[in-house]
Amino acid sequence: MSQRLDLAGRRIVLGLSGGIACYKAADLCRELVKAGATVQVVMTEAARAFITPVTMQALSGRAVFTDQWDARPDNNMAHIQLGRDADAILIAPASADFIAKLAQGRADELLSLTCLARPIERTPLLVAPAMNREMWAHPATQRNVAQIVADGATVLGPTAGEQACGEIGDGRMLEPVELRDALIAFFQPKRLAGKTLLVTAGPTFEAIDPVRGITNHSSGKMGFAIARAAAEAGAQVTLVAGPVHLPTPAGVRRINVQSAQQMFDAVLPLAPQHDVFVATAAVADWRPAHITTHKIKKEGGKAVPSFDLVENPDILAAVARLPEADRPWCVGFAAESHELLKHARQKLERKRVPLVVGNLGPATFGRDDNTLVLVDAHGHRELPSGDKLTLARALVAEVAARLPSQLDFGTPA
Known part of the structure; x- marks a missing residue:
């Protein structure tokens, strides 16, 4: 590139x-x-x-x-x-x-x-x-x-x-x-001067035992780029990051977490203190119901272990359900493997948020470039493909233009 x-x-x-x-x-x-x-x-x-x-x-x-x-x-x-x-x-x-x-x-x-x-x-x-x-x-x-x-x-x-x-x-x-x-x-234009923005980024890690766990390929690069772009735009930014090895953008407050539950516990108290919440993190939907105390050993003749899974809390939905006085303007991310528009619109309606940003996860995880599509109640629009910081700045400009005086469910893209 x-x-x-x-x-x-x-x-x-x-x-x-x-x-x-x-x-x-x-x-x-x-x-x-x-x-x-x-x-x-x-x-x-x-x-x-x-x-x-x-x-x-x-x-x-x-x-x-x-x-x-x-x-x-x-x-x-x-x-x-x-x-x-x-x-x-x-x-x-x-x-x-x-x-x-x-x-x-x-x-x-x-x-x-x-x-x-x-x-x-x-x-x-x-x-x-x-x-x-x-x-x-x-x-x-x-x-x-x-x-x-x-x-x-x-x-x-x-x-x-x-x-x-x-x-x-x-x-x-x-x-x-x-x-x-x-x-x-x-x-950079100070489009978010005086605003506060909360971002989640990266994967989560759901432990199976003290050594192994369930995670995904998210690198956190998009979320970190959004945090940087928002700070450039004059916002006070808090970044809740899963386990990634990326430098903290200048001027951004960072909170490191591992699991989906830890991310939920960090985000929920912070959300009412922020004007905007951007849920970029690729949060695991499930976690093992029980974590084995010791490493599960591979032994000859022993059956392959199986796991019961339980559902993780839905961070974006929980924030979107907060009372109106406490609820930030929410942006969801939909990382899909197929039928992007269909699944992004379903997420928009299910989570009841004003904007969902869709991308194809396998095509972007770990890469420095991306393609984003903005989905709201009135339609959809694709942003030109580019590096993640350029796209993050474009998304910040979109969010700044859409921020209402009081919460509603979107402005035409």
Whole structure:
């Protein structure tokens, strides 16, 4: 599958101030370019002590700016032109000294000049701090960070971890992929701003004995993509995840469960606290009536074991039956093996939810792409096939457009 160009058409000024995290800026530049952005690098003198302009030019494909007296712009005013030509300025790494400059409005070299001269209303400033843990915790740094946020900057990170000085703590710059994704999220329409969204994702695991169990091929990728897309759209997101090994999307609260009963027990108390519930998880319909205390051994001559099964609680139906005041707007998922539209519509009517999203499970489990069909009380519509994050963003847009002032049973797709 070709790479998704989430930053296509975006013009980004990538500013580097002094710090060992400059080595990460090289990979960040590469990630932004791969995502489709046009990247113009601007470096301070201190940054050039850690990484060369030649390296950044090779990765960005553009000559690097380092001097406020650079005469390349027609008006000979690089500090003005750079900010006006950009869709955003990203400072990564942002040292304690550079954050202090931003807070105080100082502009004694090209990068700080560019930040000060940018049109605030249309050229946002994003800052990725990187410094020693003591520097980050110092009251002066915290005051400066609060000030640049009050002035309109967006601060990305930092995170905790091992630092170049050998210490461990807060102050470590986010990883390049995290910064790339944060920039992508920054540009996404905030269709769900102020909303809360609860998502289930992945399979469940129903134990037979301490070693074995009943599960399915769900990878959780679709549910995790929906959680990320909703967070990008401005929602506060809670993700209840079955046993999968996927990274938690940025800004998403994650609750890990194993069985269908555990997922039910996690979801039901949370549902009334959320505006939207998206039931993406492939929940096992049945579980063994009894779990064997010890591993069932294979022994010669012994009969093949058999199991009595009991039905698991229906999570989506239970949420959809909540009193109106407590009931979120519900989206069900129907992963079918055949007759997709028929079974999706039956699920819509049986669960009494406003929207069911259908897909063919065997064709999508574990894959990065998918095909979705939206089924509601008025008909159905297929979303164009694509990677799961693109589809998740399209679904989030659909949900945002359909959210009623009070619960009803759907708007035409």
